[in-house]
Amino acid sequence: DSGVTQTPKHLITATGQRVTLRCSPRSGDLSVYWYQQSLDQGLQFLIQYYNGEERAKGNILERFSAQQFPDLHSELNLSSLELGDSALYFCASSEQGGNTDTQYFGPGTRLTVL
Amino acid sequence: TQLLEQSPQFLSIQEGENLTVYCNSSSVFSSLQWYRQEPGEGPVLLVTVVTGGEVKKLKRLTFQFGDARKDSSLHITAAQPGDTGLYLCAGTYSGTYKYIFGTGTRLKVLA
Numbered sequence: 001d002s003g004v005t006q007t008p009k010h011l012i013t014a015t016g017q018r019v020t021l022r023c024s025p026r027s028g029d030l031s032v033y034w035y036q037q038s039l040d041q042g043l044q045f046l047i048q049y050y051n052g053e054e055r056a057k058g059n060i061l062e063r064f065s066a067q068q069f070p071d072l073h074s075e076l077n078l079s080s081l082e083l084g085d086s087a088l089y090f091c092a093s094s095e096q097g098g099n100t101d102t103q104y105f106g107p108g109t110r111l112t113v114l
Numbered sequence: 115t116q117l118l119e120q121s122p123q124f125l126s127i128q129e130g131e132n133l134t135v136y137c138n139s140s141s142v143f144s145s146l147q148w149y150r151q152e153p154g155e156g157p158v159l160l161v162t163v164v165t166g167g168e169v170k171k172l173k174r175l176t177f178q179f180g181d182a183r184k185d186s187s188l189h190i191t192a193a194q195p196g197d198t199g200l201y202l203c204a205g206t207y208s209g210t211y212k213y214i215f216g217t218g219t220r221l222k223v224l225a
Contacts, residue, residue, distance in 0.1 A: 105156025
């Protein structure tokens with residue numbers, strides 16, 4: 001158990017819909033990361049937050065948005081969903097968000113878009 | 115989509131054999147990490163290397179960062195079934211916090 005929690009574990013929805021994925025970091029960690037993992041694209045870095053502020057942005061689509069709240073939990077919002085958005089979405093957290101920090105990954109949310 | 119090249123993509127070996135996994139990029143990394151991921155779970159960090167030429171050992175696993183910080187290798191000695199999993203390298207470029215993950219090496223160790 002990494003100490004990072006993600007909800008829900010599974011999500012099935014239809015194309016065009018909007019969903020919200022939630023992540024609670026390990027106690028004391030200030031930085032949160034979001035990743036997408038699919039069979040054909042591998043593990044893709046989406047975005048990183050540090051203490052409520054966006055720190056780095058990867059290949060995150062404009063239809064996706066995220067935020068980190070004052071209590072440090074984070075949400076990833078996916079809208080106008082397409083079939084290709086079906087994937088495992090991981091959240092990770094680290095103490096300070098530095099490049100050599102250990103990232104602790106949550107168990108993931110499996111999103112299926114029908 | 116930018117990914118680090120890992121090779122081999124798949125590897126199936128017998129228990130007790132040695133193996134090496136490679137991670138290559140055309141760009142210089144400020145740091146590089148190796149992860150192992152098991153089915154249905156998130157990746158777990160194995161090691162972080164930051165200095166060119168650096169070698170780190172973790173029991174039967176030896177990690178090396180290339181002198182030019184563009185490549186890395188993971189060597190497993192006397193592989194065991196418990197080593198089975200997806201091995202991922204990940205790096206960050208100088209001046210950025212963006213993580214680039216490798217294409218992955220899926221290892222299966224047969225008893």
